[in-house]
Amino acid sequence: MNFVGSHILSVSQFEREDVATVFAVADKMEPYAHRRKVTRVLEGAILGNMFFEPSTRTRVSFGCAFNLLGGEVRETTDIKASAIAKGESFYDTARVLSGYSDVIAMRHQLEGSVAEFASASRVPVLNGGDGANEHPSQALLDLYTIQNEIAGQGKDIDGLRIALVGDLKYGRAVHSLCRLIMLFNNIQFTLISSAGLRLPENYVEELRSRGHTVNLSDQLEEGIGQTDIIYLTRTQEERFPSQDEANKYRGLFRLNQAIYTKYCEPNTVIMHPLPRDSRGEASELDNDLNENPNLAIFRQTDNGVLIRMALFALVLDVVDQVDKHGRDVGWYTEKRF
Numbered sequence: 001m002n003f004v005g006s007h008i009l010s011v012s013q014f015e016r017e018d019v020a021t022v023f024a025v026a027d028k029m030e031p032y033a034h035r036r037k038v039t040r041v042l043e044g045a046i047l048g049n050m051f052f053e054p055s056t057r058t059r060v061s062f063g064c065a066f067n068l069l070g071g072e073v074r075e076t077t078d079i080k081a082s083a084i085a086k087g088e089s090f091y092d093t094a095r096v097l098s099g100y101s102d103v104i105a106m107r108h109q110l111e112g113s114v115a116e117f118a119s120a121s122r123v124p125v126l127n128g129g130d131g132a133n134e135h136p137s138q139a140l141l142d143l144y145t146i147q148n149e150i151a152g153q154g155k156d157i158d159g160l161r162i163a164l165v166g167d168l169k170y171g172r173a174v175h176s177l178c179r180l181i182m183l184f185n186n187i188q189f190t191l192i193s194s195a196g197l198r199l200p201e202n203y204v205e206e207l208r209s210r211g212h213t214v215n216l217s218d219q220l221e222e223g224i225g226q227t228d229i230i231y232l233t234r235t236q237e238e239r240f241p242s243q244d245e246a247n248k249y250r251g252l253f254r255l256n257q258a259i260y261t262k263y264c265e266p267n268t269v270i271m272h273p274l275p276r277d278s279r280g281e282a283s284e285l286d287n288d289l290n291e292n293p294n295l296a297i298f299r300q301t302d303n304g305v306l307i308r309m310a311l312f313a314l315v316l317d318v319v320d321q322v323d324k325h326g327r328d329v330g331w332y333t334e335k336r337f
């Protein structure tokens with residue numbers, strides 16, 4: 001695809017070579033994301049960071065990524081703080097905000113909302129999550145993390161064995177990740193969920209039609225045995241018709257160190273898009289795994305900055321100028337990556 005000036009709304013836009021392009025640019029961003037160098041390549045540019053639904057990682061890392069490229073960030077963090085609460089349409093909001101910004105990142109609770117907004121925007125729009133539909137930058141950072149984690153084991157994405165666990169019905173990160181991984185060859189998907197929260201059938205059919213293996217299970221222990229990656233998810237309570245309905249699924253699939261030791265291969269990588277639900281009755285990913293070296297959740301969040309820097313650099317066509325505007329940092333940088 002031609003990234004320059006494009007909206008990034010769905011992983012369906014990508015071919016395999018596009019994923020490789022994003023990952024190669026993300027690699028190039030490493031000294032800047034890890035604070036060894038600074039670049040001012042986007043000096044003067046403005047990101048409109050429009051988050052109409054709660055977020056910690058996606059909102060802040062989009063903002064950090066833009067700042068690390070030298071740009072400025074203006075943001076909305078709540079629908080109540082925007083004129084959408086007064087009945088303004090996506091069309092008008094997009095026309096207005098795209099006059100103030102050079103690129104926009106947006107999250108909204110409605111499926112298709114970011115695409116509707118983008119159709120009226122005069123600048124590229126990056127989807128930061130639209131309801132239960134898609135979360136493309138999350139899928140890219142997840143797959144980038146997977147590639148990096150398994151490379152040390154002499155594996156690549158072709159032939160990957162991945163178990164997706166939990167709320168596969170409403171989890172947009174899972175939906176985008178499935179669509180992205182299906183570009184590769186011979187993937188073994190194990191889908192572990194309650195019957196009521198299964199991956200929607202159209203995704204399962206798509207995976208199978210591309211020749212991948214799909215196993216369904218409602219037993220965590222049975223499903224995680226022979227996998228390279230366990231990808232856990234939170235029950236997306238905010239998408240359920242009622243709290244009572246969501247409560248039925250809370251805490252059904254929990255990974256802790258004892259289960260990991262008993263059932264998983266020694267190098268199985270543990271992932272989660274976060275936030276994990278750390279309330280006792282949920283706790284899908286136990287704190288007793290925090291020191292497990294195969295827990296990759298905070299490497300995922302760190303990688304989010306590299307991937308989002310790469311997307312901005314590609315969409316705004318500055319990949320080749322990043323280093324020209326770069327220099328070493330002048331402040332103390334603790335080794336933290």
Ligand code: CP
Pocket residue numbers: 054055056057058059129138273274275
């Ligand atoms: N993974 C993710 O989308 O996290 P936030 O909701 O904190 O952005």
